[in-house]
Amino acid sequence: MKYIGRRILQAIIAMLGVSTIVFFILHLSGDPVKLMAPQDASAKDIAVLRHELGLDQPLGTQYLHFIGNIFKGDLGYSYIQNVPVINIIASRFPYTLDLALGALILSLFFGISIGLLSAIFRGKWIEKVLMPIILIGQSMPAFWTGILLIMFLSVHLHLFPSSGVGGIKSLILPSITLASLSTATIARMTRSSVIDQLDQDYVRTAYSKGVGKGRLLVRHIFRNSAIPIITIVGLEIANLLGGAVITETIFAWPGLGQLTIQSISSRDFPLVQAIVLLGSAIFIGVNLITDLLYAKVDPRIKLGRDAS
Amino acid sequence: MSLESTMQPINKDDDVVLAVKDLFLEFDNFDSHVTALHGLNFTIRRGEILGLVGESGCGKSLTSLSSIKLLPKNAKITGGEIQLAGTSITHLPEKAMKRLRGNTISMIFQEPMTALNPLIPVGKQIEESLILHKKISRAKRRQRVIELLQSVGIPEPEARYHQFPYELSGGMRQRIMIAMALACDPKLIIADEPTTALDVTIQSQILDLIKDIRERYQTSILIITHDLGVVADVADKVAVMYAGHIVEIATVHELYDHPSHPYTKGLLNSIPDLTTDYEGELDSIKGSVPDLSALPAGCPFQDRCKNVSEKCRVQNPQLAPTGHADHFVACWHPIGDETIGK
Numbered sequence A: 001m002k003y004i005g006r007r008i009l010q011a012i013i014a015m016l017g018v019s020t021i022v023f024f025i026l027h028l029s030g031d032p033v034k035l036m037a038p039q040d041a042s043a044k045d046i047a048v049l050r051h052e053l054g055l056d057q058p059l060g061t062q063y064l065h066f067i068g069n070i071f072k073g074d075l076g077y078s079y080i081q082n083v084p085v086i087n088i089i090a091s092r093f094p095y096t097l098d099l100a101l102g103a104l105i106l107s108l109f110f111g112i113s114i115g116l117l118s119a120i121f122r123g124k125w126i127e128k129v130l131m132p133i134i135l136i137g138q139s140m141p142a143f144w145t146g147i148l149l150i151m152f153l154s155v156h157l158h159l160f161p162s163s164g165v166g167g168i169k170s171l172i173l174p175s176i177t178l179a180s181l182s183t184a185t186i187a188r189m190t191r192s193s194v195i196d197q198l199d200q201d202y203v204r205t206a207y208s209k210g211v212g213k214g215r216l217l218v219r220h221i222f223r224n225s226a227i228p229i230i231t232i233v234g235l236e237i238a239n240l241l242g243g244a245v246i247t248e249t250i251f252a253w254p255g256l257g258q259l260t261i262q263s264i265s266s267r268d269f270p271l272v273q274a275i276v277l278l279g280s281a282i283f284i285g286v287n288l289i290t291d292l293l294y295a296k297v298d299p300r301i302k303l304g305r306d307a308s
Numbered sequence B: 001m002s003l004e005s006t007m008q009p010i011n012k013d014d015d016v017v018l019a020v021k022d023l024f025l026e027f028d029n030f031d032s033h034v035t036a037l038h039g040l041n042f043t044i045r046r047g048e049i050l051g052l053v054g055e056s057g058c059g060k061s062l063t064s065l066s067s068i069k070l071l072p073k074n075a076k077i078t079g080g081e082i083q084l085a086g087t088s089i090t091h092l093p094e095k096a097m098k099r100l101r102g103n104t105i106s107m108i109f110q111e112p113m114t115a116l117n118p119l120i121p122v123g124k125q126i127e128e129s130l131i132l133h134k135k136i137s138r139a140k141r142r143q144r145v146i147e148l149l150q151s152v153g154i155p156e157p158e159a160r161y162h163q164f165p166y167e168l169s170g171g172m173r174q175r176i177m178i179a180m181a182l183a184c185d186p187k188l189i190i191a192d193e194p195t196t197a198l199d200v201t202i203q204s205q206i207l208d209l210i211k212d213i214r215e216r217y218q219t220s221i222l223i224i225t226h227d228l229g230v231v232a233d234v235a236d237k238v239a240v241m242y243a244g245h246i247v248e249i250a251t252v253h254e255l256y257d258h259p260s261h262p263y264t265k266g267l268l269n270s271i272p273d274l275t276t277d278y279e280g281e282l283d284s285i286k287g288s289v290p291d292l293s294a295l296p297a298g299c300p301f302q303d304r305c306k307n308v309s310e311k312c313r314v315q316n317p318q319l320a321p322t323g324h325a326d327h328f329v330a331c332w333h334p335i336g337d338e339t340i341g342k
């Protein structure tokens, strides 16, 4: 219980820290009023606009206002579209969620099975086939994977649409593109974690009881190798949910990744703030969940001993 | 004269639980073949405790791992035979061997800290042997685990069942290991340095428990140690190993009273509280164990032996009776034997 409470408190503090940093960095990075105002606006028009946006107030006041609003769930209006940024994000997030789920399912399934197989069959031909696959997945940049997939599977074979949104079929190529890197990362972590456990003394004890390979993996190795895998999967989930800029661009996928690019190039402060805050909240939230999972997996962790 | 011809024919004796006959073991690496065990011969009878002693690296663990067929991948049995409870296991397929492990033969390891799975409650770990080998109901299994915990001297067994290894002391964990080894009432338990990692007081408790188990269940035990004090305490018979050979084997009293191999005598002299019996005239052994990959022709102990002769450098002595009952030695010039000239 103490462990859980401490972790939640840490998450809240981290979130507050992130909000502060986001606020100040954005306000140091340029003047949005100049961007928003028409080319021929007078100095007076600009002053009025600045006043309306509350940008003429001292920075401290703006900051307190900003933090206060976050607690109220109010992230402000988009400077450009003049609608609550929450609404804009809400309209884009489902696309990112679909893509993230698609990629996650693929990378969990393939990452863990490839990792497991290459650990169990260390030194055998299976490993010799799988390791290069992991390496390729890890070294191919998303734009390259994406373009190859489009070329072969949609342009030549007409199996999938090359871009846009429309049913599950349109989700497949971007999911594979996005999953290839995560798959490699998860596979490598699974492999090294399982190999690490196979060398432990308790494995010999299990064999001496008459335990076979299958049971050893399921009952003994799996749980013991879970913590590093949970960690890496958590990071991957956070990354996927944050929006995949390159993949979304290649496939014209209207998710958060595209929105991020658009909002930055138009200096839409409130929108950028909200996206970054959402990204951080996801990251911190996923981390909190992984921490709580650690304690579920390994009872020693609740006592404050380190996971590693 | 070889050992087997002087003893009863081993495979006809119902009482013999483990018979190792002329066992050779080799390591097969990319660039080298190393023979690590050189024709071992010994037997363990029902209810007997055999101590296996020798310096680090002489092949004690390999001997025990051969008996349960859990050898490293690069190790291969290249000659001889191992019989477990009358069945030859030398070439037994892994599937059949799995049925024997934890059932007919089980093992206790040196490090109780790491030998248990850290994330499974200890009761469940004991229960696993029963799940694998006995067709009994869940409730019966639970009951058996509680009994086992009681019989190895663990208080409040119901509560302990659900505890994790990290919640127990080293001594308690070793008791758990012993309960695990006992679960299916095996004929033979191998204990590889079961007390080395423990405090002295805990050590003697564990040794008492091992003796007690033998009394109660007539289980045979192969106990490996480099500590002759431990052997004197628990074992009936002792086999002394040197560089992959058994150089002497005898009952404990016989071996301590009349050590016949110079190496054995040197080992005994290195225990402080036993040296008084030998009037301090012999110092402990000089030099170090030869490299297994570069053993000399002839006796493996020749370079450290005071009594070395020409013959020792040419011919490797085999275990042969000393004339005392149940006492065998592999030496051309055994101590106390005046008939063989030096």
Ligand SMILES: Nc1ncnc2c1ncn2[C@@H]1O[C@H](COP(=O)(O)OP(=O)(O)OP(=O)(O)O)[C@@H](O)[C@H]1O
Residues within 6 Å of the ligand: B027, B036, B054, B055, B056, B057, B058, B059, B060, B061, B062, B063, B072, B074, B226, B292
């Ligand atoms: N996997 C392996 N590959 C090559 N050589 C090995 C391997 N395992 C053990 N050996 C060698 O075999 C010999 C016997 O090893 P073993 O573990 O049986 O010694 P031991 O008598 O149990 O020693 P200790 O008292 O240190 O446990 C050692 O010299 C060791 O170097």
Ligand SMILES: [Mg+2]
Residues within 6 Å of the ligand: B060, B061, B062, B192
């Ligand atoms: Mg050893």
